[in-house]
Amino acid sequence: MGFKAVRGDVIHAVSKDELRIHPDSYIVSDGGSIIGIFREIPESFGGIEMIDHEGCLVMPGFTDLHTHGPQYANLGLGLDMELLSWLEARTFPEEMRFADMDYADRIYRLFVRDMVREGTLNAVVFGTVFTESTIHLMEILESSGIRAYAGKVNMDRNTVKGMTEDTDRSLAATEELIRRFEGSDRVRPILTPRFIPTCSDHLLEGLGRLAKRYGTPVQSHLNETLSEIEWVKELYPDSGSYAGIYGSFGLFGQTPTIMAHCIHNSEGELRMMKSENFFAAHCPDSNSNLASGIMPLRKFLDLGIKVGIGSDISGGDTLSIRQCMVSAIKCSKLKHAEADRKLLPVTLTEVFYLATKGGGEFFGKTGSFEEGFELDCIVVDDRELHPAGLPGVEERLEKYIYCGTWKNIIARYVRGNPVDPEKAMETRA
Amino acid sequence: MGFKAVRGDVIHAVSKDELRIHPDSYIVSDGGSIIGIFREIPESFGGIEMIDHEGCLVMPGFTDLHTHGPQYANLGLGLDMELLSWLEARTFPEEMRFADMDYADRIYRLFVRDMVREGTLNAVVFGTVFTESTIHLMEILESSGIRAYAGKVNMDRNTVKGMTEDTDRSLAATEELIRRFEGSDRVRPILTPRFIPTCSDHLLEGLGRLAKRYGTPVQSHLNETLSEIEWVKELYPDSGSYAGIYGSFGLFGQTPTIMAHCIHNSEGELRMMKSENFFAAHCPDSNSNLASGIMPLRKFLDLGIKVGIGSDISGGDTLSIRQCMVSAIKCSKLKHAEADRKLLPVTLTEVFYLATKGGGEFFGKTGSFEEGFELDCIVVDDRELHPAGLPGVEERLEKYIYCGTWKNIIARYVRGNPVDPEKAMETRA
Structure with missing residues (x-):
């Protein structure tokens, strides 16, 4: 597995009292677990696989x-x-x-x-x-x-x-x-x-x-x-x-x-x-x-x-x-x-x-983007929720939680691998 | 205004304790107010304008x-x-x-x-x-x-x-x-x-x-x-x-x-x-x-x-x-x-x-399909809510109320006239 990065407006909670917000940033993983969140991808990661969701909210699933x-x-x-x-x-x-x-x-x-x-x-x-x-x-x-x-x-x-x-x-x-x-x-x-x-x-x-x-x-x-x-x-x-x-x-x-x-x-x-x-x-x-x-x-x-x-x-x-x-x-x-x-x-x-x-926590290192956690996330395209203009990332999270629907979720990843809901409907050959 | 009928699986409440259910029926109005609900349109209404929503729920807006x-x-x-x-x-x-x-x-x-x-x-x-x-x-x-x-x-x-x-x-x-x-x-x-x-x-x-x-x-x-x-x-x-x-x-x-x-x-x-x-x-x-x-x-x-x-x-x-x-x-x-x-x-x-x-009641005779009420209704296509098969009309109402979305509403009528949500977006010339 190679290095992988997900780009977007990143938001996650590391404790019940602390949200961390990284507008337009990159969550970088070594293919297994997360290395860090960066405003720009460090040069040492040249050629890294990039999943680009610029402008979308990226949060833990x-x-x-x-x-x-x-x-x-x-x-x-x-x-x-x-x-x-x-x-x-x-x-x-x-x-x-x-x-x-x-x-x-x-x-x-x-x-x-x-x-x-x-x-x-x-x-x-x-x-x-x-x-x-x-x-x-x-x-x-x-x-x-x-x-x-x-x-x-x-x-x-x-x-x-x-x-x-x-x-x-x-x-x-x-x-x-x-x-x-x-x-x-x-x-x-x-x-x-x-x-x-x-x-x-x-x-x-x-x-x-x-x-x-x-x-x-x-x-x-x-x-x-x-x-x-x-x-x-x-x-x-x-x-x-x-x-x-x-x-x-x-x-x-x-x-x-x-x-x-x-x-x-x-x-x-x-x-x-x-x-x-x-x-x-x-x-x-x-x-x-x-x-x-x-x-x-x-x-x-x-x-x-x-x-x-x-x-x-x-x-x-x-x-x-x-x-x-x-x-x-x-x-x-x-x-x-x-x-x-x-x-x-x-x-x-x-x-x-x-x-x-x-x-x-019942599953292990999932549900946040701290170092060592698995690269599990959902990507939310929330533009339609803000016809009068985009507020800050924290307010966008609140609006999505209260007013979003599943259709706002445009991608899902577990361990950096895309998860497709329709997979569940496929009958085995 | 001429006579008009709306066909569908009709459900409305006439009091807080009484639902009335008319599977596959016709709400008939004289163009202004409702005359009655019929299993089949009486012959005397030959040539009546028909709004056919067979298989859909028809309920008051x-x-x-x-x-x-x-x-x-x-x-x-x-x-x-x-x-x-x-x-x-x-x-x-x-x-x-x-x-x-x-x-x-x-x-x-x-x-x-x-x-x-x-x-x-x-x-x-x-x-x-x-x-x-x-x-x-x-x-x-x-x-x-x-x-x-x-x-x-x-x-x-x-x-x-x-x-x-x-x-x-x-x-x-x-x-x-x-x-x-x-x-x-x-x-x-x-x-x-x-x-x-x-x-x-x-x-x-x-x-x-x-x-x-x-x-x-x-x-x-x-x-x-x-x-x-x-x-x-x-x-x-x-x-x-x-x-x-x-x-x-x-x-x-x-x-x-x-x-x-x-x-x-x-x-x-x-x-x-x-x-x-x-x-x-x-x-x-x-x-x-x-x-x-x-x-x-x-x-x-x-x-x-x-x-x-x-x-x-x-x-x-x-x-x-x-x-x-x-x-x-x-x-x-x-x-x-x-x-x-x-x-x-x-x-x-x-x-x-x-x-x-x-x-x-604040508005007058709207909100039910009793005789003399205005022909105000919404039409709900709820088939996607029942992938395991359609239950009875009352259960379909319950499922729609708990699990439906606005996209299940496929038509709206006030006084028998279609109401289009997108009208609100039209700027006057």
Whole structure:
């Protein structure tokens, strides 16, 4: 791999409080990772491969830290319900269809294409209980060129017929899937117990063992709604906390762990979350749609808990992390205004950080343009958003986040290689 | 005018609790108003002019009950601020520019075009203090083919240099504008005191007199933020309520009145709002962006207060009333989850009603397809939203509201006449 440079109006966040802006500059990489950002390309790089996007915004691609591929056809449907009734009436019946490989192929391709269109370059995805179609989802993700973790869902109780797994078979299939993707690089497996109510102790124990044996990361749901939390309490009357149940099975921070939602947390749970392998996936649109409440994001930031943004479709109504960023800001303002004046609203810089470097940390060195990071970026042609003239780069970022669409994204790169959303639609020969 | 029929999958709301759905049907009008909806065109209408949108959704166009044309260039900018600082830093400086007719022409044309693109067929618009450019805004609205009320803003204190009006001149200009549009039909004037803090008693008295003399309706802002309410209390320490101040000047229900926001209301104010000429403009995106809080929409509906939806750009970040409907639902759910469990979330049917017939009532018989209503509608080609196959009409409405874009709208009609968004961009010869 040779040296490569991307030219444009460069903007990225290196921390939740610091945007870095480089008007008309060059991000230079050695083909693998970034060397630096330069106003002019140093002469020593003569003959470097140049990707010229002069006049466009160049920013890190987005990380979607929590989403459900098989719910894509349900996007924007059935949203007058709360979580538990919505799962039963809408979600489980739809996920059942993913036993059918033709249907799975059709929906997963659209899901991946549309996610990549929206500028997501790193995604953590729930599949279904069906192993074969989950593997197919991973293949489509792989061929799309982005980075992803994807998981076969495990559930062996309190679900519907046809999706209630035999515990041992669920574990065996999960292990098989882990082994199959062992050497893989961009698309990797993640353990995916749906949530405590649908997993027996035996299943959770087995998943904890797999996490330990293979070092596999974990994703699940935590403290989303009050009725779900009540249910968990009924199932584990002696447990100190919802998070503690995952923890007791080796599924909460022992390996890198993502828990979606984290709305209604005890102080003890927040302390558990500070353990270094924990990531909260904040999914504001889903939390609004299902009337679950607003995660106290400011508290998480103040405590230094790792947070990323999740679209959580189809609890969420959009695959766009750009749109979810706007929702995260709005939700933090409404939390402040309606529930707790002490929790100050989050800023654009803060959520931009969360949507790029913050969530990206789950994948490694992606989501910022610092030295040593991978050359992952999206290119935004925002001229049509400014018919009255271009403002500064920071204002252009804000305008794009609030008013842009996926059509403003004219190019995407992972490790300096172009990523084409339409790739996901190509059927293998 | 001859008889005219529009064919498609027809859906409209006749009350907040009742959707009416007519798959593949014909809305028949006598050229002026609607006669009925038919599965097949009765033979007696032989030779009727047919507008065929088979396979598309046909629904009422949207009413935007509160928006600010001169803030359009600021859309999606400066949203890390609260109302009063945002007014000072962002809004007033931008509105100042509308003394320049060239600038006003450019921005107002884009504003009107983009609003019409989004399917808004009735709009209630704030201009600026500048009379000439406000008249120009009204001309552009007129030429676009939609219905609108637009107002020259009045303010004579507590604002910035260059926008502080001489009271008598402000009143004279307002009266001149009313007279100029006296005979007009689609685009009419509305009295527009910005809000209590920027209007002297003398100005408010004068506007009350104009309202009475000409029967002119009124628009303003009410109970948006706590700091604004504090300010009003300081200005009128002896007043019982914010709403009462408007009322004491003849500007609260004496003629048809729209008050935007209405977030923090006393019980007494809610009682005042039940008076028959009052409309609340609910602007959920603006209220979120400026951290103002969430209007208790459920309470308004239960009390039978008239409500419509407002985009309130650029406090709001979108001109799309479709998007504002989604935000209204989400906000009602968050109010329920975070502040008051007794206030139940609103449903899609409820906000669809508010965005069509509810707000439309301010204009007369628009916003539904009942007999005697005007033939105002938008046509939505939603096939691309359903790659896995078309569901029923009600689900198609939900999907379009949550996931559609303005590009799904392929036609717009007011009184059966096609409305072309690009008309707004045409400069007169």
